[in-house]
Amino acid sequence: MSNIGVQVIIAMIAGTLAGIALGEDAAAFAPLGSIFIHLIKMLVIPLVAVAIISGAAGLGNSHAAGRVGLTTLGFFGLTSAVAVALALAMGEIFQPGIGIDFTAIDAMYEGNLAEKGQLPTFWATITGMIPTNVFTSLHDGNILQILVFCLFFGIALSKVESSRAKPLIDGINTVVDAFVWMINVVMKVAPIGVFGLMADAVGTFGFAALSTVMNLFMVYVATILIYGFLFYPAMIKTLTRIPVGKFVSSMKKPQAVALSTASSMATLPVTMDVCEKELGIRNSTASFVLPLGATINMSGNAIYYGLVAVFFAQAFQVDLGLGAYVAIILTSTLGAVGQAGVPGPSFLVVAVLLAAGIPIEGLPLLFALDRIFDMIRTALNITGDAVCAAIVDELAGEEPIEDEQPAEARS
Template sequence: MGNIGVQVVIAMIVGTIVGAMMGHSASMFAPLGSIFIHLIKMLVIPLVAVAIISGAAGLGSSHSAGKVGLTTLGFFAFTSAVAVALALVMGEVFQPGVGIDLTGVEGMFSNAYAEKGDLPSFWTTLLGMIPTNVFQSLNEANILQILVFCLFFGVSVSKLEKERRDPLINGVNAIVDAMVWMINVVMKIAPLGVFGLMADAVGTFGFSALMVVFKLFVVYIAAILIYGFIFYPIMIKLFSKTSPIKFLSAMKKPQAVALSTASSMATLPVTMETCEEELGVRNSTASFVLPLGATINMSGNAIYYGLVAIFFAQMFNVDLGMSAYIAIIVTSTLGAVGQAGVPGPSFLVVAVLLSAGIPIEGLPLLFALDRIFDMVRTALNITGDAACAVIVDSYIGDNEEETSRA
């Protein structure tokens, strides 16, 4: 597995070149990517289910379980809010939406997405997280419902008496190990799949669509780099015993897979392996934090929402007041938490724009490039998941040391 990261990066570069040279005919390689994604999807849902049960059972029997859960959720909420704030600052400093020449692209404008901007209410969201039929949730790949049931089930397993609990936990851990073996086999064809995905994406969309939103794209990449290579390493340095250099070096492989698949869920097995084997995160912590993070921790999406809001406000000459900025931060943070860890055009940005009174007609300008934006923000999302796992694991270690001294 050691050289898979290098092979994936090479496959991305070759796929990009082939896509640029062949144009639309590069779609002939799309089935290679589809096979890879289908194999990953086949394994991800069962892996998430058993990993969450294993992690919750492992944490449920420790004294720090409640603190771990609160720390994890607090980390995700805090980093998402900071991500939106960074996006707003960079949007105001670099002004990507000022001076855009809209000649020839007005035909892309559309109001068709206006009705898609309603964020569900608190109670609707809460009810939607609770499965009425867990087998249906598994069948429909409803990640939040699977998470809720498996967390509950894992904690309940940890409360059984030792002689009944241990065989169950050992059995679940054996299934996790078997699933990881299957993932490792699938990852052997990752370079082929990545080549197919990149050739198809570049060949279909090309680089011409990028020119209209080029400045937004550049500012967006800069924000992602600042967050991934400065903010998260600082958090690692301050709140864990892991070296930021070691962390960034270890994350190269999962980041390459995240870039190619544009899915936190598809990258989850690689992120788990990297955290456990290269960063020394305990299995119980990784099995709890990482699947949860792949579902609700979306700092890359939060940056995207914030920057797109500023971009369109500047493009349509909308003056934003403090209340609009607060609305963008709150809606972007909630939207990032509610975004499932799978690729696809993100209509949650509609809710962010509507909350601040920003016109949404220009959204189709972004949709052709959504795959490229999605790839980049997914790489940041999984970096945040891993950073949280490292910090929480260090926190658990410190707590256990204090408990043993007491």
């Protein structure tokens, strides 16, 4: 997989050119992308389940386990809030929605958007995280329910007598290794799948659709770059011993996969592989933090929600007060927890707009381009997961974890 990042980027460029040249006929390449995504999805759910059990079992006996869990959750919440605050600031500075005419999109308006944007109540969210049948959760791919059960089960294993639990934990770790090997094999065909995905997306929608929202797109990309190449590296520099250059270079591979698949979950095996083998992060930490992050860490999404809110507020000439900004930050940060790490149109942005009293009539214009936005924000999401794993590993490194070899020396 040493050259997978370069191969994926080349495939993206080739697919884009094919989509531009062939137009809608490029849809003939769509099955190549579908096969690749299906192969990834086939392995991701069971990998996430066993990886979380392995990570929770490894951390369970550590005195730092409580701090690790709180640090992880605190990091995800704080960075998401900072991300949406940055997005609001960038939106106010560059004002991408000024002068936009939405009169031509009335026919696109879907009257049921408001229903899709309704967030569940607090207790409904908590109750929905607890599975009544874990096998049903695995069958349905309910990531949050799988997460809760596997964390609980992994911690329980760590509390069982070591001599009895060790064979099972060793077996689970072996299964994790087997799944990672399978993912690595599937990733060998990633460039072919990426070519099909890009050719189909560009051929179907084209870049002409971006013209109306080009200002939003440019501010969005700029905000993502600031967060990913200034804020996150600053955290690595300040809170870990990993050289910033090494971190940025190592993350190119998972970022390329995230761009191509638009899925944090599909990128998870590659992120884990890079964090452990190239950044020296311990397996127990990576197995705990990264699956959790792929489920609930959505800083890239938070930036998108904040910018879209400002964009439409400016387009419809809605004055946002302090209360509206607070509503946008809270809704974006808390709502992202329930976002599954898979590609697809995001209707949480509807809830963000409704919370701030912003009209939602213009949203259909963005749904056709959601794949492009999703690809970019997913790359930032998985970068944040890796940053959190590095910081948590620094914290957990103060406490020896039973039955685990020390991490590779960081250079």
